[in-house]
Amino acid sequence: MSKHTLSVTVENEPGVLSRVAGLFSGRGFNIESLNVAPTLEKGVSLMTIVAEGDDQIIEQIVKQLRKLVPTVKVRDLTELDSVDREMVLLKVNAEDSKRAEILRIVDIFRCKVVDVSPDELTIEVTGDQGKITALINLLTRFGIKEIARTGNVAMMRAMQSSL
Amino acid sequence: MEMTGAQILLKCLEKEGVDVVFGFPGGAVIDIYDEIPNSSVEHILVRHEQGAIHAADGYARATGNVGVCLVTSGPGATNTVTGIATAYGDSIPVVVFTGQVPTPLIGNDAFQEVDIVGITRPCTKHNYLVKDIKDLARTVKQAFYLARSGRPGPVLVDLPKDVITASCEFEYPEEVHMRSYNPNVKPHIGQVRKVADLIRKAERPLFYTGGGVISSRSHEELVWLADNLRIPVTSTLMGLGAYPGEGDMWLGMLGMHGTYAANMAVNNCDLLLAVGSRFDDRVTGKISTFAPHATIVHIDVDPTSIQKNVSVHVPLVADCKAALGALKRELKPSLDQVDCGEKRRDWIDQVTQWSQEHPLTYIDESDSIKPQYVVEKIYEITRGDAIIATEVGQNQMWAAQFYKFKGPNSLLTSGGLGTMGYGFPAAMGAQRAFRDKLVIDIAGDGSIQMCIQEMMTVVCNKLPVKIVILNNGYLGMVRQWQELFYDRNYCETCMDAQPDFVKLAEAYGAAGFRITEKKDVESTLREAFALDKPVIVDVRVAREENVYPMVPAGASLTEMLLV
Numbered sequence: 001m002s003k004h005t006l007s008v009t010v011e012n013e014p015g016v017l018s019r020v021a022g023l024f025s026g027r028g029f030n031i032e033s034l035n036v037a038p039t040l041e042k043g044v045s046l047m048t049i050v051a052e053g054d055d056q057i058i059e060q061i062v063k064q065l066r067k068l069v070p071t072v073k074v075r076d077l078t079e080l081d082s083v084d085r086e087m088v089l090l091k092v093n094a095e096d097s098k099r100a101e102i103l104r105i106v107d108i109f110r111c112k113v114v115d116v117s118p119d120e121l122t123i124e125v126t127g128d129q130g131k132i133t134a135l136i137n138l139l140t141r142f143g144i145k146e147i148a149r150t151g152n153v154a155m156m157r158a159m160q161s162s163l
Numbered sequence: 164m165e166m167t168g169a170q171i172l173l174k175c176l177e178k179e180g181v182d183v184v185f186g187f188p189g190g191a192v193i194d195i196y197d198e199i200p201n202s203s204v205e206h207i208l209v210r211h212e213q214g215a216i217h218a219a220d221g222y223a224r225a226t227g228n229v230g231v232c233l234v235t236s237g238p239g240a241t242n243t244v245t246g247i248a249t250a251y252g253d254s255i256p257v258v259v260f261t262g263q264v265p266t267p268l269i270g271n272d273a274f275q276e277v278d279i280v281g282i283t284r285p286c287t288k289h290n291y292l293v294k295d296i297k298d299l300a301r302t303v304k305q306a307f308y309l310a311r312s313g314r315p316g317p318v319l320v321d322l323p324k325d326v327i328t329a330s331c332e333f334e335y336p337e338e339v340h341m342r343s344y345n346p347n348v349k350p351h352i353g354q355v356r357k358v359a360d361l362i363r364k365a366e367r368p369l370f371y372t373g374g375g376v377i378s379s380r381s382h383e384e385l386v387w388l389a390d391n392l393r394i395p396v397t398s399t400l401m402g403l404g405a406y407p408g409e410g411d412m413w414l415g416m417l418g419m420h421g422t423y424a425a426n427m428a429v430n431n432c433d434l435l436l437a438v439g440s441r442f443d444d445r446v447t448g449k450i451s452t453f454a455p456h457a458t459i460v461h462i463d464v465d466p467t468s469i470q471k472n473v474s475v476h477v478p479l480v481a482d483c484k485a486a487l488g489a490l491k492r493e494l495k496p497s498l499d500q501v502d503c504g505e506k507r508r509d510w511i512d513q514v515t516q517w518s519q520e521h522p523l524t525y526i527d528e529s530d531s532i533k534p535q536y537v538v539e540k541i542y543e544i545t546r547g548d549a550i551i552a553t554e555v556g557q558n559q560m561w562a563a564q565f566y567k568f569k570g571p572n573s574l575l576t577s578g579g580l581g582t583m584g585y586g587f588p589a590a591m592g593a594q595r596a597f598r599d600k601l602v603i604d605i606a607g608d609g610s611i612q613m614c615i616q617e618m619m620t621v622v623c624n625k626l627p628v629k630i631v632i633l634n635n636g637y638l639g640m641v642r643q644w645q646e647l648f649y650d651r652n653y654c655e656t657c658m659d660a661q662p663d664f665v666k667l668a669e670a671y672g673a674a675g676f677r678i679t680e681k682k683d684v685e686s687t688l689r690e691a692f693a694l695d696k697p698v699i700v701d702v703r704v705a706r707e708e709n710v711y712p713m714v715p716a717g718a719s720l721t722e723m724l725l726v
Contacts, residue, residue, distance in 0.1 A: 011343050014292070019284060026285045056470060063467040069289040069309065072343045 003032065004058050004078040005154045008047040011070040012038060019068055020047060029053065029061050033086075033151025044072060048084075048153045077154050084154035087126045089114070090136070093143035094121040102142060109135050120145065168296050168327035169194040172260070173202040175303040178335050181231050183207060183222070183595055185215040189235020191262025191275065194327050207595060207624055210616040212239050214588040216246025217614065219257050221589025224575045225550055226596045227380065229256045229310050236262040237275030240321075241282065245582060247317045248286040252579025253374055253401055256315040258306050259287075265325040266294055280321050288316030296329040301336055308339040313346025314465040315378055348464060350481035350489050357477055358436075358460050359493040363501060365434035365458075367510045368394045371417065371446075374401030374578065375439015375463060375483045377571040384487035385438065386410065392494065393503040395514050397425035399440050400563055401578040408547065408567025414514060415523065418446035419714045420560045423521035426712070426720040428514050429454050437461045439483040442472040443579070444716075452719040462486045521712075523564050524726055531705040532681045534558070534633040538565035540685050541603060541631065544692060549601040550575065552590035554610030555583045557639035560710040562605040584613025587630060591617055594626040601629070601692060608634040609658055618671035621697040629692055630699045632664060635706045643709045647724075668699035678702045 010016050017036060024031040032050040039046045051061055058076065065074045077084070094102050099121070106113055106123055109131065115122035125135055129152070136144070166174065172195060176184065183205045188196045199206050209215040212234045219230030234243055240261040250257045264273040280292045289309050291302050299322075306318040362368060376385055376398075382405040389396045389412040396406040397417040406413055415422030417429055429435065435457040440446070447453040453473060461468070461475040462483055469478045479486055504511075525535040538561050541549075547569035553559040553576045568574050575593055577585040590604040604611075611632055621628050638656040645653050665675030674694055678687050684702065691698045712723040 015280060015284070018281070022284055059470055060467065063469075067465070067467050069341070069344050 001052055001054055002078075003050060003052050004076055005082070005084055005152055006049045006051060006062065006065070007075045007077050007154055007156070008049060008065055009039065009072040010045050010047060010068075011072065012043050012045040013070055016045070016070045019070065020049070020065065023064050023068065024051070024061075027060070027064065029057060033149070035151040035153050048151070050152050075156070077156060081157045082154050083157060084128055084152050085126055086129065086132055086152050087124065087150045088132055089148045090123045090125065090139060090144055091146040092121050092123060092139050093119065093145060095119050098142055102139070105135070105138055111135065164333060165330050166333045167194070167198075167330050168299055168322070169198040171296070171299050171331075171333050172303065172322070172327065173198050173204055174333060175300055175335060176204050176231065177202060179229070179303070179307045181229070184231045184233050185209055185218040185222070185592065186233035187212050187215055187235065187239060189239050189262060189275070191236035191264060191324050192233060192260075192322070192327070194324070195233065195262075195322075206233070207620065209588070209620050211614065212242035213246055213584065214591070214614050214617040214620060216243040216257065216259060217249065217585050217588035218592035218595070218617075219259075220246060220250045220255050221552060221575050221592030222596050223250075223255050223257055223592075224589065225572050225593035227378070227572060229258055229307055230592060231258050231260070233260045234262070235275070236264055236279075237277045240279040241277055244282060244286070247283055247319065249577050249580045249582040249585055250317040251286045251288070253577065254315050254378060255317065256310040257317040258310050259317060259319045261319060261321050263292070263321045263323040266323045267325070269323065279319065283319050286317075287319050288314075290319040290321070292321040293323070293326050296326050296331045299326065300334060304336045305339055305341065309344070313348070314375075346464060347466070347480050348482035348485055350479055350486040352489070354477065354479045355486065355489045355493055358479060359490055361434055361458060361460060361477065362392060362394070362436070362490070362494060363497065366507065367432045368392070368434040368436060368507070369428050369432035369457075370394050370396040370406075370436045370438060371429065371440055372396060372398040372402040372405050372438045373440025374399065376402055376405040379439060379464070379483040380571070381439075381484035381487045382406070382571045384484060384491055387491055388487060388494070391498060391503065393507045393511060394436070395428055395511070397421065397428060399443065399446055399578065400576060402440060403563060404568035404571045404573045407569050409569070414518065416563055417720070418443075419448070419716070420564065420710050420712065421714075421720075422518070422523055423712055423723060423725065424514055424517035426714070426723060427517045430721050431513070432457045435459045438487065439463060441468045444472070447472060448714050448718055448720045448722075452721075521725060525708070525711075526726065528705070529681060532678065532684060532702060534561050534635070534704040534708055535565050536681070537631065537633060537684055537702050537704065538562055538605065540688055541605070542566045544685070544688055545601055545603070549573070549603050550590070550593045550597065552576065552586040552593065552602065552604040554586040554604070554606045555581045556607050556610060556641075557635075557643065557708075557710050558605050558607040558610065558633045560640070561633065564710075583610040587611060587628070588614050588617050590628045591621050591626055594621070594628050595624070598626070603629045603631060603692075606630050606632045607639055608632055608636060608661060609638040612662075615667070618668065618673055618697065622672040625696075627694065627696050627698070629697070631688070632699065632701050633704050634661075634664070634701050635704050635708065636661070637706065640710070642707075646707070646709070647713075648715070664699050664701040668697070673697040673699060676700045
């Protein structure tokens with residue numbers, strides 16, 4: 001079993017998200033995160049889907065996604081040279097005695113504090129899975145009160161051969 | 164010229180060559196019905212929407228064209244869901260038009276409102292909610308294109324009432340352009356050569372064909388390849404008729420109720436040529452022991468079918484007709500150099516021996532009517548020239564085993580979904596397509612009661628469908644499982660309480676016969692089939708007869724229970 005990041009371009013028509021989500025639930029595939037937003041091309045949206053499974057399951061997921069009528073293109077970015085990022089908002093306990101340490105971590109990880117209250121900080125972090133996991137691990141001991149994640153967005157790197 | 168949505172819809176149907184629509188009116192589609200008399204499209208009024216969708220499906224299977232069904236919103240639409248799933252399970256091209264509440268009311272729980280697009284999303288090839296009349300003609304064009312192209316399937320178009328009452332200029336697109344939908348129908352020539360090479364080298368090749376051979380109309384290519392290259396043929400239930408049931412290379416159906424020869428051939432072949440079939444669990448039995456010595460080639464237009472259930476060595480994504488045609492072109496020139504008869508003599512001798520040692524059979528008795536005997540008689544009387552529909556269960560399996568299907572599109576049966584109640588309305592659709600042909604529904608006493616109300620439709624429309632009920636007073640297939648695997652606990656499968664089917668037929672204005680003696684089977688069937696009106700023949704068959712061979716669920720194909 002391994003995680004795969006799939007980049008799926010779809011016609012931006014009503015119900016397309018539920019077609020994709022329904023495909024996963026109806027066939028018993030696991031979906032870890034799903035992110036969707038419009039692209040530069042009119043009427044086309046990009047979905048980034050992180051799914052887990054063995055090779056045969058991932059092959060089926062890719063084929064089934066391609067089979068959906070509104071699907072324009074499906075790419076498995078896992079095997080390709082790609083960049084992926086996720087944005088996370090974290091609301092952390094931050095009493096006076098802990099605040100300086102938390103801000104130091106925020107600084108090291110190049111995060112942003114986006115909201116402050118007397119005993120909480122809300123932190124915005126963007127990065128790949130490794131960075132996000134490391135930050136969450138570090139902040140857990142202060143008490144993470146709330147977390148909101150976008151799920152991965154990903155893109156192939158520019159073609160090296162064209163440089 | 165400006166037209167209303169209702170007028171546009173009917174014009175589109177005419178342009179698609181639709182001559183008949185099976186349907187049931189209601190408030191949401193009343194404007195369409197108001198226009199039907201002004202159109203060349205004939206409407207057949209069913210008695211339940213499930214009858215409409217199965218009839219459209221039967222029409223599609225018998226003709227190879229798209230079947231069309233029109234129903235109202237809410238319950239009208241939901242009543243078609245079983246039929247839509249049936250068509251989806253067997254990849255049958257059907258377009259379903261459903262009425263919908265006016266767009267401003269959608270989502271407000273209006274009277275007879277249901278999210279049919281949401282409900283049918285997992286069981287349609289695609290579906291549409293038309294929100295603007297300007298999209299109507301293009302959507303209908305796309306719906307028909309999607310239904311019939313690539314791997315065929317049902318497409319639903321939901322029509323809000325205000326869209327069909329609005330007006331706009333009518334323009335029907337000449338072609339369909341969908342950047343996201345481009346089924347791959349042409350075979351990759353490199354793969355074709357690889358398969359041809361495997362066929363040349365194989366000593367024990369076997370064709371395992373499915374419904375895709377029929378829907379792609381590639382039966383002639385299959386027959387040519389099988390006969391000239393001396394390759395035995397077995398098929399799924401859906402593939403019956405693609406290779407003639409009396410052909411030299413025919414082994415019969417494989418799988419759970421397949422023949423001994425077919426299952427043994429799968430187990431011993433060195434090359435399995437799967438064409439338009441999808442390795443259903445009823446076919447493969449225990450996957451790990453399926454075709455253990457074979458190189459598996461899989462030809463299918465739908466890439467998702469490949470590698471789904473079994474590991475395939477050589478995939479060939481293409482329309483079956485194109486692929487088999489390419490194989491024929493590739494192999495024809497080398498026919499003179501390879502004597503296939505000689506090369507495969509041992510293999511052909513072996514499968515022939517299996518067929519002779521364990522043919523499909525049953526223990527005939529003089530004091531009871533065996534259901535297999537009835538099917539044999541139907542075959543003898545019709546000489547294989549009828550269209551046979553079946554319900555689901557033992558009746559279906561006996562029909563599949565003992566009727567020798569001569570050609571494609573002659574068996575209408577719910578293979579993928581196993582829908583009881585399918586056969587009779589499907590037969591009705593086929594009879595509408597071929598009014599002069601003999602169309603017979605081989606039924607069980609349980610299944611036939613699921614859509615029996617369509618008797619009125621066939622009587623009204625002078626569709627002389629013949630229903631032969633193999634009446635054993637049980638839900639026979641479940642009873643068989645209870646007998647074999649549940650210690651004879653016949654819980655809720657006994658159907659002793661039954662209507663008088665003869666009187667029921669007569670009440671609808673059809674004819675009814677009852678057969679209780681074996682000696683009357685042939686003469687009564689002949690009399691019934693000769694009548695130019697719908698008939699029910701209620702045949703009281705041996706009550707606890709079982710379908711054999713049988714591979715228990717999850718067992719290997721070689722672990723067959725024989726008669």
